[in-house]
Amino acid sequence: MNRIFGIVFLSAFICLSSVGSAQSENITLGKIWKSGEFSSKSVTGIRSMQDGLHYTSTVNKDGEQFIVKYAYADGSAKDTLLHGPALKNNAGNPIRFSGYEFNPDETKLLLATDEESIYRHSSKAHYYAFDIASEKRSPITDFELGKQQLAAFSPVSNQVAFVRNNDLYISDLDKNTETRITMDGEWGEIINGAVDWVYEEEFSFHRGFYWSPKGTKIAYYRFDESEVPEFDLTMYDGLYPSEYRFKYPKAGERNSEVRIKVYSLGSGETLEMDINANPEQYIPRIKWSESDDQLVMMRMNRHQNKLDFLLADLSKSNGNMVSTKNIYTEKADTYIEINDNLIFLNNGQHLVWNSEKDGWNHIYIYDFKTNEVGQVTKGDWEVIDFYGLDQKTQTIFFSAAIESPIEVAVYSISYGSVIRDFKKSGKSVVPKNDMRHKLTKLTPNRHTNDATFSESFDYFINFESAANMPYKIALFDKKGKKIRDLEQNEALESRLKKYNLQPKEFGTFTTEAGHDLNYWMIKPAGFDATKSYPVMFIVYGGPGSNTVKNAWGGADYFWHQHLAQEGYMVISVDPRGTMRRGRDFKHSTYLELGKLETEDMIASAKHFGNLNYVDADRIGVMGWSYGGYMSALCLTKGADYFKLGIAVAPVTNWRYYDTVYTERFMRTPFENPSGYDDNSPINFVDQMKGHFMLVHGSGDDNVHYQNSMEMIKALVDADVQFELAIYPNKNHGIYGGNTRYHLFTKMTNFIISNL
Numbered sequence: 007m008n009r010i011f012g013i014v015f016l017s018a019f020i021c022l023s024s025v026g027s028a029q030s031e032n033i034t035l036g037k038i039w040k041s042g043e044f045s046s047k048s049v050t051g052i053r054s055m056q057d058g059l060h061y062t063s064t065v066n067k068d069g070e071q072f073i074v075k076y077a078y079a080d081g082s083a084k085d086t087l088l089h090g091p092a093l094k095n096n097a098g099n100p101i102r103f104s105g106y107e108f109n110p111d112e113t114k115l116l117l118a119t120d121e122e123s124i125y126r127h128s129s130k131a132h133y134y135a136f137d138i139a140s141e142k143r144s145p146i147t148d149f150e151l152g153k154q155q156l157a158a159f160s161p162v163s164n165q166v167a168f169v170r171n172n173d174l175y176i177s178d179l180d181k182n183t184e185t186r187i188t189m190d191g192e193w194g195e196i197i198n199g200a201v202d203w204v205y206e207e208e209f210s211f212h213r214g215f216y217w218s219p220k221g222t223k224i225a226y227y228r229f230d231e232s233e234v235p236e237f238d239l240t241m242y243d244g245l246y247p248s249e250y251r252f253k254y255p256k257a258g259e260r261n262s263e264v265r266i267k268v269y270s271l272g273s274g275e276t277l278e279m280d281i282n283a284n285p286e287q288y289i290p291r292i293k294w295s296e297s298d299d300q301l302v303m304m305r306m307n308r309h310q311n312k313l314d315f316l317l318a319d320l321s322k323s324n325g326n327m328v329s330t331k332n333i334y335t336e337k338a339d340t341y342i343e344i345n346d347n348l349i350f351l352n353n354g355q356h357l358v359w360n361s362e363k364d365g366w367n368h369i370y371i372y373d374f375k376t377n378e379v380g381q382v383t384k385g386d387w388e389v390i391d392f393y394g395l396d397q398k399t400q401t402i403f404f405s406a407a408i409e410s411p412i413e414v415a416v417y418s419i420s421y422g423s424v425i426r427d428f429k430k431s432g433k434s435v436v437p438k439n440d441m442r443h444k445l446t447k448l449t450p451n452r453h454t455n456d457a458t459f460s461e462s463f464d465y466f467i468n469f470e471s472a473a474n475m476p477y478k479i480a481l482f483d484k485k486g487k488k489i490r491d492l493e494q495n496e497a498l499e500s501r502l503k504k505y506n507l508q509p510k511e512f513g514t515f516t517t518e519a520g521h522d523l524n525y526w527m528i529k530p531a532g533f534d535a536t537k538s539y540p541v542m543f544i545v546y547g548g549p550g551s552n553t554v555k556n557a558w559g560g561a562d563y564f565w566h567q568h569l570a571q572e573g574y575m576v577i578s579v580d581p582r583g584t585m586r587r588g589r590d591f592k593h594s595t596y597l598e599l600g601k602l603e604t605e606d607m608i609a610s611a612k613h614f615g616n617l618n619y620v621d622a623d624r625i626g627v628m629g630w631s632y633g634g635y636m637s638a639l640c641l642t643k644g645a646d647y648f649k650l651g652i653a654v655a656p657v658t659n660w661r662y663y664d665t666v667y668t669e670r671f672m673r674t675p676f677e678n679p680s681g682y683d684d685n686s687p688i689n690f691v692d693q694m695k696g697h698f699m700l701v702h703g704s705g706d707d708n709v710h711y712q713n714s715m716e717m718i719k720a721l722v723d724a725d726v727q728f729e730l731a732i733y734p735n736k737n738h739g740i741y742g743g744n745t746r747y748h749l750f751t752k753m754t755n756f757i758i759s760n761l
Contacts, residue, residue: 031504033568035754039747043501044564046476049467049492056112058462060084070100073115078465078481081490088115092141104131109159113138116146116157116166124155125203125707126738128212133157135166135179146177147184155200156213162221167199174199174215174226176271187224187269187276194236194253197229202262204255205229207708208666209290209344218298223320224269225292225301231262233285239705242734252707257661257668257682258675261285266292266303268320268328279318280330281305288666290344296352303330304344310670311338315357317374333374336361340593341670343550347392356425358382358402360392362589369402371424380424380435385442388586390414391456395421396463396484403459403466403484408442409452411586412512412524412556416448416457416468418484448486454557457482467492471558473510473526475499506531508570510563512556517609521582524554525610528566528576533619540624540761541614542569543648544578545640547603548632549671550585550592553578565750572758577614581606597678599660599671600685604639611640611647626650626696626761628753631709631738632657634701638687638717642694649696650761652753655709655738656700658717659686662710688717692724697760699729701749703736729756 037043051064059079065072070090074083093101103117115138118131130153136143146157146166157168164179172191177184188198199215206212214227237254240247255261266279266289281289281303291304299320306313316330336342342362347369349358356379357372367389369382382402383389388411393403400422405414419441427435449455453472460466463484470478476495482488511527530539544566546553559566566576581603583595595602607627615622627648629637634656641651660668660682661675675682683689698721702714711732721728731752733740740749 030506032506032571033564035565035568035747035751038561038564038568039750044498044561046495046498046558046560047493048469048477049479052458052467053106053108054458054460055108056110056461058460058464061460062087064106071103073106078460079489081481081492087138088136089141093117093136093143101134103134107159109164110161114159114164116159117143118157120153122153125206125212127206127210128155128200130155131157133166133168144179146179147175156215158213158215158217160221161217161219165221167215167217167224169199169215172197172200174224174269176224187226188228194251195230195232197227197231197262199226201227202229202231202234203252203707204261204664204666205288205290208664208670209288211291211346216292216294218294218301219296220298222271222298224271225294226267226269227289227292228265228267229262230265233260234262235259237707237710239707239711241705250705250707254707254710255665257663257665257672259665261288261308261665264289266301268301268318277320277323277326277328279303279316279328281316291346291348293348293350295350295357296354302333302348302350302357304348306342306344308665308669309673310341310666312336313342313344334359334372334377336363338363340596343670345392349395352397358395358421360389365589367589369404369421371421373428378434379428381437382419382421382424383441383445384437385440386588387442388588390586393457393459393466394463400425401463401484403448403457403463405456406445407586408445410556412552412554413452414454414456415452416455416466416486417445418448419445446486448482448484450486450488452556454555459484465489473512473556473559473563474507476558505567506571507567508533510566512554515610515613517606517613519605519609521606521609523579523581523606523610525577525579526554528570530573530575531571535619537619538621539573539575539619540621541575541577541611541626542757542761543607543610543625543627543640544576544633545607545627545629545636546631546633547581547583547607547629547636549583549595549599551632552580552584552586554580554584561746565754568754569757572754574757574761575614575620577610579606579610581610595671597672597681598685599681600635600639603636604643604685607636607640608644608647611644615647622647624649624761626652626757628652628654628757629656630654634709635687638698639685639690641696641698642687642690645693645695650698650757651696652699652701652756653717654701654749654753655703655706655740656687656713656717657709658688658713661686662713662716688720691717691720691726694721694724694726697729697756698726699731699753699756701731701733701740701753703733703738703740705735706738708738 053062073088075085104121105118107116115136117134121129121131123129133146134143155169166177174187190196191198201214216225231253234253234255239250263285265283269276286308288306301318303316313336315334317333318328318330347360371379373379387408391405395402403418405416424435456469457466479493480491508528627637627640634653637651637653640648704711
């Protein structure tokens with residue numbers, strides 16, 4: 007059964023109807039990746055100030071940087087907190103900063119300079135403390151000792167904690183003293199105050215220390231990665247290539263042993279939290295409550311289907327070890343995903359947390375003593391992002407996909423009644439019906455919306471976009487009243503009127519097996535239903551990730567438009583395993599990554615191949631990362647339906663990927679060998695019939711170049727011809743300089759030549 011999401015198609019038609027027959031110019035790859043012709047403007051560098059009424063932003067002028075304070079209410083500039091001329095080195099040249107943070111009373115700034123990437127999210131830099139009133143800057147430490155990581159002001163004093171060479175330090179800026187908290191940090195062995203590669207990549211954080219609310223203590227991670235297997239990356243950067251070695255635990259291999267410790271600034275004492283430390287568990291988050299004596303740690307088993315919240319009371323230590331109390335446990339038959347939505351209420355009794363335990367991602371309140379207090383949101387729809395809560399008004403702010411799984415709006419809901427009803431009855435409050443009638447929708451339009459709230463939650467900046475509409479950025483108040491536009495991208499929309507753009511249309515079809523799958527489609531330029539067109543599928547398909555969204559696609563959108571100009575129908579389908587359609591749909595691929603997704607992609611090729619205007623003998627597929635894995639599976643297991651495939655940075659065997667991500671969905675290779683082997687494209691290359699292109703960056707620290715090397719060996723052994731493109735030293739994103747232009751030119755030519 008086919009159906010079109012009418013309102014989405016209508017918005018696309020309205021946005022593009024003005025283009026009409028006046029379109030004359032075609033999109034070129036150079037205009038996408040060289041000239042910036044299609045770049046949209048945004049609002050970046052916004053940082054709310056503590057009062058929630060003002061924000062700061064970085065302004066660049068005449069080669070110098072300024073930090074300016076603005077009023078949310080009217081956008082007027084109120085003060086310049088950092089003047090570019092005040093930030094110059096001894097030679098009189100500007101010192102460029104890549105990031106900044108305030109101290110708690112907003113009288114000082116931490117400025118990161120000379121920043122250098124470590125992995126995809128982490129970096130090290132030279133940090134300056136800058137006094138706003140005196141315009142005096144001073145390094146937080148002796149720069150000759152090495153760059154610093156993660157520098158953070160104390161919440162109450164003029165002190166900065168930071169990591170250097172895997173050890174944790176505190177610099178007292180008033181006394182001009184430095185305290186070394188840990189002594190055993192060593193590359194490839196012990197990490198204090200930061201996290202290892204797999205935690206950074208898969209648990210999505212890289213700070214490994216946290217000041218207590220009153221600044222009397224610092225809680226920090228200690229990773230012992232000495233037993234974790236090492237991976238070597240060859241870097242082609244000189245006459246003789248160099249090697250970059252780092253600890254990378256592949257599926258089934260040993261993880262770091264993680265301990266949580268707390269350093270007391272007053273006594274100089276370090277205490278360890280009793281978490282039963284061992285490599286067969288994870289500590290994906292730690293967080294202080296409202297007290298300097300209460301630390302909560304999340305502990306997960308290696309299968310990631312059991313989550314404990316452990317509460318440590320630091321006022322009751324037993325020697326150097328602090329006992330912990332389990333205040334909440336959640337279990338799942340499949341897996342539990344971690345988020346950052348743990349918030350403690352200032353009554354000292356309750357915490358707020360997200361869970362999929364009722365089948366959809368929703369918000370709950372828990373009591374430290376009696377476990378669950380109640381469910382705040384409920385319904386057959388997903389909470390997408392949790393922005394936080396205003397404890398004064400007892401209001402939670404979040405986004406959700408309620409009206410459609412391809413669209414997201416911003417909402418608020420009161421949580422006070424949940425706590426009151428629990429106190430009256432003494433029983434957990436579980437709504438019987440859908441709670442959408444209790445919500446206040448704060449964004450007026452459909453499409454995809456994402457908010458950045460002020461500290462007080464009085465205002466939020468909304469980033470709205472649609473498949474055929476660049477970002478519209480506006481300021482709203484907390485009740486959803488629009489105050490003013492910040493960026494409407496009129497210049498880009500005006501430029502687009504002269505190009506030959508086709509609307510992206512959305513719909514749903516039902517597979518032969520009875521599964522409803524969402525898709526988007528861009529028809530070829532000058533589409534004629536009496537003709538027959540080739541198809542390029544764009545796929546990702548990984549767990550909890552969607553490509554079928556009514557949201558702006560940036561450069562990828564224009565590449566898809568370029569293919570449409572060349573006579574291709576471009577389609578993307580979200581197979582089973584993707585998100586916004588409930589836990590059962592998302593978790594259906596458990597233990598067999600690739601199996602159901604490939605079945606759904608084959609079903610998609612069949613469905614669209616049966617349309618009168620599709621040439622079923624000319625169907626191709628392209629994907630990156632997990633999408634590259636899917637492309638390789640389509641060209642092997644789906645060889646009868648796909649005639650061309652491009653796999654960029656693909657996983658080709660889950661045995662080569664990391665523990666946290668892979669085992670979350672597959673368990674270990676020892677426990678689930680068939681799940682790994684039956685869905686590895688390496689094992690099915692003898693079935694390949696079509697044209698295949700393999701692309702990888704040789705410096706990819708995430709999906710290792712090894713994946714493509716093993717795929718090449720299998721292809722050669724099976725006597726299967728293929729195209730290969732290796733980008734020296736490029737990481738998983740394969741970008742920088744002329745790289746993207748070269749890559750997309752190569753892929754486009756491959757499609758045109760072979761499809």
